[in-house]
Amino acid sequence: MTPAPDHIIIAPVLIPLLAGALMLFYEERQRRFIAIVSAVAQLVVAWELIDMGTHTPTTIGLYLLGDWPPPFAIVLVIDRLAALMVMLTALLALPCIVFSTARWDRRGQHFHPLFQFLLMGLNGAFLTGDLFNLFVFFEVLLAASYGLALHGSGSLRVRAGLHYIAINLAASLLFLIGVSLIYGVTGTLNMADLAQRVPLIPPESRPLLAAGAALLGIAFLVKAAMWPLCFWLPITYMAAAPPAAAMFAILSKVGVYVILRVSSLAFGSGATHMAGLGAEVLVAGGLATLVFGTIGVLASQGLGRLAGCAVLVSSGTLLAVVGMASSAGGSAMVAGALFYLVASTLAIAALFLMVELIEREQGALAGILTVTAEAYGLGDDEVFGEDEIRDTTGPGVAGATTVLGLCFLACALLLSGMPPLAGFLGKFAMLSAVLGSVETDGHISDVALAFTGLVILSGLAALIALVREGIRTFWASDEGELPAVPLIELAPVLVLLALTAAMTVKAGPVMRYMEATASMLNHPHVYVEGVLGTEPVPHAPAPPAEGTTP
């Protein structure tokens, strides 16, 4: 790009790291301030990175850590996909942090530092161009997510967290085996270098490379919650504190992102004998996840569980599309999928934030029950003990129930994919691309038809389940006192939904960005040449290069 190193590329990693470390010296009140400042700064940086990608559509930004010539040492790469994901992270982070300042950050210790480290891990995972560095950032974000999943403590959280941690530790070990197998076969961990070397692998080594890639894939599919690796997800997300759960909505998308990245680079059309490796597994697994998530959505009793199953539906849809695109090479499918990814992540995050506001309304009833139960000596603080602190900051918003009801309606429209909101546009773009990719004999493949049917069915199921839940909450509830929902908790939900509305209004430019991103993924040589063709920055009096052990 420019001869001088673009230091802004590393800013999404450094800002949360510094903010998180700095916070440890301060009290809770100052921590909030730092958290919000850091989130705003990340938003600005993410905007700048998107801007950089839009102005230079055929190049990528590269940051050489330690100024070693690539493919040695670690590189950070910013292309359109990475910029998009960093932007999505920043857009989610700010509402979640603001929401948490109302009361959730006081429920346990160190909410804000953990949150910042989660952001650091996320941004790092999106930016890195090195497989082992990806592992390190994965561990950073997982370690922070363990803390956030347990934030607020309580029996349910600890039990769900135990399973979550055990499964992710096992998945990390698979990740390591996969990475080391790939290193053993190809002799590189740099993703761009890998893309160049995969077509040159001799036939006798290909099974070993395929095994390594498959093990790596399993580690990401656990994160992306593909059936049958997904049973941990609904309960963990349901049990987590709402602002943490809303941020976790993007964690499953990290798995999808990495699969998209690695499959397009190493096993894309350029990989001759190994092109489209594992595409069938992705399609079949994605469809199975879609079925499982749809049934889960219909069967959910509570809104929290429903939101968890909506994450599965979204993951399943994305995985199936990525699988189909990597076997058929359709960049239109990927563009639709990226649009859907952003819209569904924002909608699910809004739903997770709303779950708590709605259930607090019912909590008023639960509070009365608690008092009654205590009067009869039946006090069970494991059931109701969680919400006894009624500390609200700021005045409640008048007509909060109406606003909440409208937000809930918007969420239902988004998740079921009904017009006019962004959920519809995303699904429409995906389905039209999938149905448009006719086979040579002019027929639409069975897989495409099955996918279309399942996506429409899952939308219908989400609509039924959310309408049922909405009637129960907003219409059939007892006419009691209106809950006091402070603006500081309502505003983040509104902002998240307004973003999806903005995506609808500005669908043209957003879709063009997604299409350019998808076509860049379809032509990995831009990425490969961008990384490997960059010379290190010359030094005036060359100082001894700093070692950068991963």
Next chain:
Amino acid sequence: MEAVLALAIGILVASGVWLLLRPRTFQVIIGLALLSYGVNLFIFAMGRPRIGAAPILDKSGLVEPALYADPVPQALVLTAIVIGFATTALFLVVMIASRGFTGTDHVDGTEREP
């Protein structure tokens, strides 16, 4: 040497997987520890282990790379050990918390009815 290394990795991973699937939290954490030892040895083996070869080059200038061991897997193993150690310690804390909340060391928090 290859046979011994392969056997060691195999036995560690097999015992680790078996313990991981047991119902007690203590068995699970020992299983994870054994698994991570196996995986660390595996990463090391992927660098094609050799006897009597140093992983660090001399400063003298041009060297024959074939005489040296591959340093990258060794760096990877170090990183993996550090991260594995930290996450295992974290898991231990969660286990103790779970024991405190549920009063049992079953991974599901409740004893299965016989």
